[in-house]
Amino acid sequence: MKNTIKVMFVFGTRPEAIKMAPIIKAMAKNNHFQEIVVVTGQHREMLDQALNDFKIVPDYDLNLMKNEQSLSSITIDVIQTLDGILDNDRPDIVLVHGDTATTFAASVSAFYHKITIGHVEAGLRTWHKYSPFPEEMNRQLTDTLADLYFAPTIQSQENLLLEHHNREHIFVTGNTAIDALNYTVHKEYNHSVLDKIEKGHRIIMLTMHRRENQENGLESVFSAVKNVIKQYEDIEVIFPVHLSPHVQEVAHRYFDDVDKVHLLPPLNTVDFQNIAARSFFIMTDSGGVQEEAPSLGKPVLVLRDNTERPEGVAAGTLKLIGTQSDNVQKNMRLLLDDKNVYQQMASAKNPYGDGKASEKILDIIYHHFQ
Ligand code: UD1
Ligand code: UDP
Secondary structure, X not given: OOOXXXXXXXXXXXXXXXXXXHHHHHHHOOOOEEEEEEEOOOXXXXXXXXHHHOOOOOOXXXXXXXOOOOHHHHHHHHHXXXXXXXXXXXXXXXXXXXXXXXXXXXXXXXXXXXXXEEEEOOOOOOOOOOOOOOHHHHHHHHHHXXXXXXXXXXXXXXXXXXXXXXXXXEEEOOOHHHHHHHHHOOOOOOOHHHHHOOOOOEEEEEEOOOHHHXXXXXXXXXXXXXXXXXXXXXXXXXXXXXXXXXXXXXXXXXXXXXXXXXXXXXXXXXXXXXXXXXXXXXXXXXXXXXXXXXXXXXXXXXXXXXXXXXXXXXXXXXXXXXXXXXXXXXXXXXXHHOHHHHHHHHOOOOOOOOOOHHHHHHHHHHXXXX
16 A cells, blocks of 8 residues: 555646646645646746645746747647656656646656556547647547546546546546635625726626637627627626737727726636626636636626537536627627526536535545555
8 A cells, every 4th residue: 555645736827727726735635645736837927826826836837938839839848848857756646637738748748657647627528629729639639648537527427438438447526616616706805996897887707818719709709899888888898818919919909998898917816706706797718717607606608619518508507609799799788688598597507516526536546546
């Protein structure tokens, strides 16, 4: 029987940090484990915000982010830089999360070192190679290499079984995004941007960053938002803008001169989730936000043509509306005008677990190594 199990977390972007944080916190309190946190720094400022929020100090920070980084450069840099760390530290298991370039590259690295790979948030699928791009293939390739699968839902477990992964190594745990919400969302909360919202006005929370939306999607959605807010006295938009230079450029070009749209730098996690909890509805192409919204009881207009989070659509919280301007406007008006439609979406049940996914993951790893 092993004394302590050496678990290496490797992640690099904001959403990975937020959803790994509850597992790291739980492990730190459990003396069966020795945890080593490696951040690739694929994101810099946005990753640091999340690390600060959850008070996580990495053991290794590879600090790899470059301006206008390409997918190949992140992938190559992560694989090369992890080599020495995996050689030196020889963890029992490497834990990766989700579907980013860091996730895929860290899995390849662990595979080259013949180290067990645990994939948190395994089994999400759209089955469209280029949508979302490159995330769909990042998660399929990661699941090809993984040994332990922490599937958030039964649907994601079924996806893994369809690909003939080992049934005995697939576990339905819930999504750690829900565990994270328990740390962040409070009844008593305020933020300077909320003070700027006129009393009685309804807040729409907007985020957009996906690579496949950068060609036309951003402009099409932003023009829709601009049109709709002209027609309603009582709505204001809070839009924390992702630091991707292209997203920044388009967002500022469209909204800098629009009073009712509050453009902000990326919010830290506590601020984002508490403001989202006080919004009327959310418009987003984010993956993580789709998981959080059902727990917050907020309708979401998903600015994508498909989603790997169909559970939220089935539950009724999420509506896939794509990015076509007329359709975006139509769906915004529907939520703003029709109380029944709004209520139905706002009162759906959270399908992503009970907030105890991290404890389940610890338990599974512990038993795997005994
Ligand atoms: C990445 C992930 C995506 C995830 C998203 C979460 C890949 C291929 N994509 O996309 O799956 O949904 O993170 O937000 O892994 N930048 C900064 N500061 C930051 C973060 C980013 O300046 O704190 C800049 C980078 O220099 C880069 C650009 O933003 O040029 C895009 O970052 P990148 O990590 O390449 O892709 P994302 O669109 O953030
Ligand atoms: N988020 C945040 N600040 C923001 C916007 C989002 O902390 O300004 C959080 C959000 O609550 C969710 C995660 O970031 O947990 C989603 O990250 P993102 O949309 O960047 O990536 P995705 O989930 O699409 O991969």
